[in-house]
Amino acid sequence: xxxxxxxxxxxxxxxxxxxxxxxxxxxxxxxxxxxxxxxxxxxxxxxxxxxxxxxxxxxxxxxxxxxxxxxxx
Amino acid sequence: xxxxxxxxxxxxxxxxxxxxxxxxxxxxxxxxxxxxxxxxxxxxxxxxxxxxxxxxxxxxxxxxxxxxxxxxxxxxxxxxxxxxxxxxxxxxxxxxxxxxxxxxxxxxxxxxxxxxxxxxxxxxxxxxxxxxxxxxxxxxxxxxxxxxxxxxxxxxxxxxxxxxxxxxxxxxxxxxxxxxxxxxxxxxxxxxxxxxxxxxxxxxxxxxxxxxxxxxxxxxxxxxxxxxxxxxxxxxxxxxxxxxxxxxxxxxxxxxxxxxxxxxxxxxxxxxxxxxxxxxxxxxxxxxxxxxxxxxxxxxxxxxxxxxxxxxxxxxxxxxxxxxxxxxxxxxxxxxxxxxxxxxxxxxxxxxxxxxxxxxxxxxxxxxxxxxxxxxxxxxxxxxxxxxxxxxxxxxxxxxxxxxxxxxxxxxxxxxxxxxxxxxxxxxxxxxxxxxxxxxxxxxxxxxxxxxxxxxxxxxxxxxxxxxxxxxxxxxxxxxxxxxxxxxxxxxxxxxxxxxxxxxxxxxxxxxxxxxxxxxxxxxxxxxxxxxxxxxxxxxxxxxxxxxxxxxxxxxxxxxxxxxxxxxxxxxxxxxxxxxxxxxxxxxxxxxxxxxxxxxxxxxxxxxxxxxxxxxxxxxxxxxxxxxxxxxxxxxxxxxxxxxxxxxxxxxxxxxx
Numbered sequence: 001x002x003x004x005x006x007x008x009x010x011x012x013x014x015x016x017x018x019x020x021x022x023x024x025x026x027x028x029x030x031x032x033x034x035x036x037x038x039x040x041x042x043x044x045x046x047x048x049x050x051x052x053x054x055x056x057x058x059x060x061x062x063x064x065x066x067x068x069x070x071x072x073x
Numbered sequence: 074x075x076x077x078x079x080x081x082x083x084x085x086x087x088x089x090x091x092x093x094x095x096x097x098x099x100x101x102x103x104x105x106x107x108x109x110x111x112x113x114x115x116x117x118x119x120x121x122x123x124x125x126x127x128x129x130x131x132x133x134x135x136x137x138x139x140x141x142x143x144x145x146x147x148x149x150x151x152x153x154x155x156x157x158x159x160x161x162x163x164x165x166x167x168x169x170x171x172x173x174x175x176x177x178x179x180x181x182x183x184x185x186x187x188x189x190x191x192x193x194x195x196x197x198x199x200x201x202x203x204x205x206x207x208x209x210x211x212x213x214x215x216x217x218x219x220x221x222x223x224x225x226x227x228x229x230x231x232x233x234x235x236x237x238x239x240x241x242x243x244x245x246x247x248x249x250x251x252x253x254x255x256x257x258x259x260x261x262x263x264x265x266x267x268x269x270x271x272x273x274x275x276x277x278x279x280x281x282x283x284x285x286x287x288x289x290x291x292x293x294x295x296x297x298x299x300x301x302x303x304x305x306x307x308x309x310x311x312x313x314x315x316x317x318x319x320x321x322x323x324x325x326x327x328x329x330x331x332x333x334x335x336x337x338x339x340x341x342x343x344x345x346x347x348x349x350x351x352x353x354x355x356x357x358x359x360x361x362x363x364x365x366x367x368x369x370x371x372x373x374x375x376x377x378x379x380x381x382x383x384x385x386x387x388x389x390x391x392x393x394x395x396x397x398x399x400x401x402x403x404x405x406x407x408x409x410x411x412x413x414x415x416x417x418x419x420x421x422x423x424x425x426x427x428x429x430x431x432x433x434x435x436x437x438x439x440x441x442x443x444x445x446x447x448x449x450x451x452x453x454x455x456x457x458x459x460x461x462x463x464x465x466x467x468x469x470x471x472x473x474x475x476x477x478x479x480x481x482x483x484x485x486x487x488x489x490x491x492x493x494x495x496x497x498x499x500x501x502x503x504x505x506x507x508x509x510x511x512x513x514x515x516x517x518x519x520x521x522x523x524x525x526x527x528x529x530x531x532x533x534x535x536x537x538x539x540x541x542x543x544x545x546x547x548x549x550x551x552x553x554x555x556x557x558x559x560x561x562x563x564x565x566x567x568x569x570x571x572x573x574x575x576x577x578x579x580x581x582x583x584x585x586x587x588x589x590x591x592x593x594x595x596x597x598x599x600x601x602x603x604x605x606x607x608x609x610x611x612x613x614x615x616x617x618x619x620x621x622x623x624x625x626x627x628x629x630x631x632x633x634x635x636x637x638x639x640x641x642x643x644x645x646x647x648x649x650x651x652x653x654x655x656x657x658x659x660x661x662x663x664x665x666x667x668x669x670x671x672x673x674x675x676x677x678x679x680x681x682x683x684x685x686x687x688x689x690x691x692x693x694x695x696x697x698x699x700x701x702x703x704x705x706x707x708x709x710x711x712x713x714x715x716x717x718x719x720x721x722x723x724x725x726x727x728x729x730x
Contacts, residue, residue: 031173032170053274
């Protein structure tokens, strides 16, 4: 178990949980397809952002959010 | 009959809206361009006779649970105003995610027609979607569309399906959901059956390689600077200037034509009003139209190709440092066209302090109207160097950072928020779309020039023609006019900034009505009809002439430029700030802040510039220093108080916990 910020590039992981007290961001991530059980892949780290693939789209998320997304291999 | 367009951000709702209605609403290859709903009638070529089909374009939403304000606009409209039919645009390149919203829409008891858009892009990737299976599983009609194409785009079939859906209604509901997890289970199964993909989207693509360069931690910034410099070179030094030369020729011809038409017998005051006031003033503004059009064209191409979302990624960490997030970049970038839609798009920012701060700082980006001022001063004093415009853009960005930092300290609000943004795929920008959008803006510009700016120029001309006894002012004593006597007290304040002449003061004031007025008023008050040299493409020689007439040094000209760009925006933009900030206190504070920053900056530019170029400080240094010190002191006191408030708040929290 680790956060997305510690993930290896190009390796698909499974989302375990979203660790935040902001319910709305959890719901938002859910709508994008980032929820427990779904796949997530770290594509690259750019500037201070993490580029991830969720379902068929690329998103840029900041470090705080990357740390909040807990994943397992 | 009312039809709503609903779908994920950047799935092409506004492009389809424009295609179906013939409107020219703003589109861009990123999420969150549309922040408000828009209504128009569908073109008659699509609709059956006698039927009035109203199409409503809604901001993008990933789901009906609301995360951002613009998502709630979509939700509220659909739930409260109950459209007759919903066209749900599904991005064929991202089928799985799009269907989440689709299944939510299906539960509302409103007939839904699915438009499977961007089907051409999906096919290019080698994805195949079984439309029949999709339609059967969802129990709604599914029509493949490519709304960027002008023919064979599926749109007539889509409208036919919409009309049929309205007539027959929706027979049965999809019985799949007790909760959202089941919803996804249903979708995953459906997509597994209906979609065949050649490549997994998890694999690295060429796009990701490009991202690594253009959104690189350090490379990203010089690349962005180079892009902006290129845009300015094209619009202000090469193509734009070339076109402007032709254009100004026509304006001069129309001036001569009207002059000869009027003949000798017309009242000279009336003739001067018409020629120098109206044609001269409006002509001076319109003369910059080609430059502005070329700039907008370049910006439209940039927005269309998907690069702007990468700029947001590069800038995010800087915005973070000053208490904003990458989200604040969208308003700032839109603000380079016009501050008003830029300010309106701050609605996508959830955190209220960040939203108000962004609304307050967006006008620091030079908009299209301010571009005419930049072009004028760059041409007249700096031989059309593209660095003038580029540096004004970057100065704008720096001011946004510094401003945000100051405001965070003043408010004592150090709240943070997460940043997440979809990275759209790069695509080759469409020249056709850019041309259409540029002509839309050119039309708006000409309308503005023919109304507000025309009236302002006429009023300015009348006020400088007459004195308070309503006598025509003698040519030798222009300072006795009404305009001069009104502007003179203000001009005194500008002495420390290097442009303490009533003409400049008057132009700065009319600039609040519309920034193009600065150019118009200068043209009228200095009686210059042509800011471009007719003989040569380069403005150098003609420029020197205009420079002598204006009678200020290049340093003072730069200070004046800075003053006009970074003081409060036009009244319309202030109105937009008012409605997005929803606080009188913030609005007053914002205007005072902008005035203070603009004055201080112009003072620094003039005095330091003069010190460097001539070796001694400029006129009015002492008085100016006093004013600027007062402004800075006010900021410092307010910031200290804000920081204290923050400390008290954190210590209270510490005690509580």
